[in-house]
Amino acid sequence: MSTATTTWINGPVLRARPEGDFRLREAVAVGPQRLLGEVIRIARDEIVVQVYEDTSGLRPGSPVEGRGALLSVRLGPGLLGRIFDGLLRPLGDPDEPYVTPGLGDVVGQSFYFRPLCGPGDPLAAGQAIGEIGLVEGALQQCLAPPDLPAGTVVEVAGAGEYRDDEVICRVRTADGGRRHLTMCHEWPVRVPRPVRVRLPSEEPMVTGQRIIDCLFPIARGGTGAIPGGFGTGKTVLLETIAKWCDADVIVYVGCGERGNEMAGLLAEFAELVDPRSGRPLLERTVVIANTSNMPVSAREASIYTGITVAEYFRDQGLDVTLMADSTSRWAEALREVSGRLGELPGEAGYPAYLSSRLADFYERAARVRTLAGNQGAVTVLGAVSPPSGDFSEPVTNHTRRYVGCLWVLDARRAQARFYPAIHPLQSYSLAATGFARWWHEQGCTRWEGLRRRFLTLIEEQARLERMARIIGRDAMPERQRLTLLCAQLVEQAFLRQSAFSAVDRYATPARQAVMMRLIGRFIEGAEALLAQGIAPERLAETPIFRALMRMGEEIPDGDWDRFSELDQGLTAGLRELEGGAADAAGAETPPAEV
Numbered sequence: 353m354s355t356a357t358t359t360w361i362n363g364p365v366l367r368a369r370p371e372g373d374f375r376l377r378e379a380v381a382v383g384p385q386r387l388l389g390e391v392i393r394i395a396r397d398e399i400v401v402q403v404y405e406d407t408s409g410l411r412p413g414s415p416v417e418g419r420g421a422l423l424s425v426r427l428g429p430g431l432l433g434r435i436f437d438g439l440l441r442p443l444g445d446p447d448e449p450y451v452t453p454g455l456g457d458v459v460g461q462s463f464y465f466r467p468l469c470g471p472g473d474p475l476a477a478g479q480a481i482g483e484i485g486l487v488e489g490a491l492q493q494c495l496a497p498p499d500l501p502a503g504t505v506v507e508v509a510g511a512g513e514y515r516d517d518e519v520i521c522r523v524r525t526a527d528g529g530r531r532h533l534t535m536c537h538e539w540p541v542r543v544p545r546p547v548r549v550r551l552p553s554e555e556p557m558v559t560g561q562r563i564i565d566c567l568f569p570i571a572r573g574g575t576g577a578i579p580g581g582f583g584t585g586k587t588v589l590l591e592t593i594a595k596w597c598d599a600d601v602i603v604y605v606g607c608g609e610r611g612n613e614m615a616g617l618l619a620e621f622a623e624l625v626d627p628r629s630g631r632p633l634l635e636r637t638v639v640i641a642n643t644s645n646m647p648v649s650a651r652e653a654s655i656y657t658g659i660t661v662a663e664y665f666r667d668q669g670l671d672v673t674l675m676a677d678s679t680s681r682w683a684e685a686l687r688e689v690s691g692r693l694g695e696l697p698g699e700a701g702y703p704a705y706l707s708s709r710l711a712d713f714y715e716r717a718a719r720v721r722t723l724a725g726n727q728g729a730v731t732v733l734g735a736v737s738p739p740s741g742d743f744s745e746p747v748t749n750h751t752r753r754y755v756g757c758l759w760v761l762d763a764r765r766a767q768a769r770f771y772p773a774i775h776p777l778q779s780y781s782l783a784a785t786g787f788a789r790w791w792h793e794q795g796c797t798r799w800e801g802l803r804r805r806f807l808t809l810i811e812e813q814a815r816l817e818r819m820a821r822i823i824g825r826d827a828m829p830e831r832q833r834l835t836l837l838c839a840q841l842v843e844q845a846f847l848r849q850s851a852f853s854a855v856d857r858y859a860t861p862a863r864q865a866v867m868m869r870l871i872g873r874f875i876e877g878a879e880a881l882l883a884q885g886i887a888p889e890r891l892a893e894t895p896i897f898r899a900l901m902r903m904g905e906e907i908p909d910g911d912w913d914r915f916s917e918l919d920q921g922l923t924a925g926l927r928e929l930e931g932g933a934a935d936a937a938g939a940e941t942p943p944a945e946v
């Protein structure tokens with residue numbers, strides 16, 4: 353094992369004189385407490401180490417010991433339903449409220465194991481050896497490590513309880529070697545886990561938020577970013593998606609955010625019931641907490657740990673969503689470490705490699721065929737907190753280049769308490785047009801046309817409102833007043849959706865499709881009525897308009913009878929207005945000459 357002696361220390365970075373060879377990105381143990389660090393630079397007679405823990409007490413002369421392996425995390429059962437720090441050390445254990453600094457020994461936990469292979473069976477990297485879990489009912493797959501050479505199973509443990517550091521499978525590899533496998537394996541956090549092939553994304557990840565699913569959908573295995581100024585609702589939006597999206601597993605990385613927000617998230621997740629399984633939501637969630645009071649450099653580790661954990665579940669053939677709140681805090685940590693190293697600063701003081709680090713992170717999102725031949729996906733969502741809400745700053749700018757969806761949170765909407773405060777004219781989804789077929793299957797055959805219509809209305813609304821401020825709404829032609837009325841309906845009845853409403857915090861695709869269709873029918877009907885001389889103000893006063901405005905808050909998912917009542921009411925209401933218009937037209941027409 354190589355060693356080195358610290359010669360200089362500045363916060364989380366230190367320089368050391370090596371005795372022996374170190375590798376770039378090798379994990380090291382620093383000082384008497386064996387704090388975890390990583391070699392980030394190697395010069396001729398010096399190594400530079402970034403330490404991921406509090407370095408108080410370290411001084412020149414402190415020993416640095418190489419671990420002979422890249423910075424890795426231990427993946428296995430016991431991740432779901434728990435909270436970890438950025439280095440995947442468990443937090444929140446009532447018997448062990450404080451994290452012991454340093455690497456320490458891993459304490460083996462017991463899990464139920466059931467084999468899926470037997471002696472003589474072939475076994476290759478990434479294939480399932482068996483199933484594991486805390487209880488017999490809820491099992492995950494126990495995978496052969498992705499770096500295992502192909503071989504044959506010599507012996508495998510029978511069904512029962514085993515410690516996660518006990519050997520449960522012995523393999524003879526094709527090159528004549530032997531490998532002893534446990535339920536856990538280590539994987540370097542900066543190395544993407546291998547897959548058989550990356551697949552194109554054909555369907556969206558459903559978030560339950562109408563503005564996202566209908567206007568700016570995110571692909572399963574895609575990437576999205578949520579830039580927003582202070583208090584515009586990034587955390588609430590990410591948490592809402594975490595609660596209701598249709599992923600099998602959620603990995604939530606709290607990176608540099610307030611500790612009380614994380615505590616609130618955990619308390620809420622423990623109480624909430626997963627609508628799909630009927631079990632507590634926390635059971636399908638892994639929380640990685642690196643709050644603002646924890647060491648700054650560990651933010652980097654928490655991001656990579658999070659994505660590695662997400663890939664581990666993806667390799668079991670699951671759909672995983674990773675949320676990072678916030679990537680700006682990680683970028684700030686990169687800036688701090690770079691500054692302490694005396695590197696040449698780039699834009700706004702961030703290091704020149706900020707862009708490539710962001711790209712590395714978002715690149716790991718994908719829908720894939722796993723080594724075992726299953727399909728799995730990692731969808732990545734990152735919050736961005738631009739200082740003073742300035743979207744031209746480097747983190748937002750670089751992130752924009754690597755994500756497929758951008759949901760820009762608007763301070764003015766948030767001030768008006770219009771949530772989610774996603775600005776429909778500044779946001780985009782590159783994948784949206786590919787999901788028309790999926791929406792057809794959900795029963796919304798006109799999704800593409802309606803989406804375009806809604807977006808056009810909102811665009812026209814922005815232009816007309818500027819005009820209305822100058823000349824006044826009453827002086828505008830009827831057609832323009834109707835555009836404003838329809839846009840108001842789209843905004844208030846469809847895009848507005850409170851995360852705290854018992855009825856509306858989540859909408860299934862079926863409910864979204866019904867609401868979209870009803871609003872679309874109203875818009876078409878209103879346009880036809882305008883041609884017959886019905887003023888937009890008369891439409892705004894009808895009970896049906898008011899009912900449409902309230903439907904999100906009043907009609908819950910599954911109450912299709914009330915939606916069809918509304919549909920019938922809409923038909924009747926439009927017909928009544930049409931009849932009134934025809935009668936009026938009839939009264940005005942001069943009687944035919946006899």
Ligand SMILES: Nc1ncnc2c1ncn2[C@@H]1O[C@H](COP(=O)(O)OP(=O)(O)OP(=O)(O)O)[C@@H](O)[C@H]1O
Binds near residue numbers: 582583588592737771
């Ligand atoms: N979708 C929503 N529905 C209802 N209320 C919301 C929603 N989003 C945000 N809010 C309100 O806005 C407040 C601030 O939201 P949040 O904490 O998510 O902002 P943030 O952008 O994460 O803030 P910060 O920049 O401090 O991290 C919330 O406490 C909540 O009252």
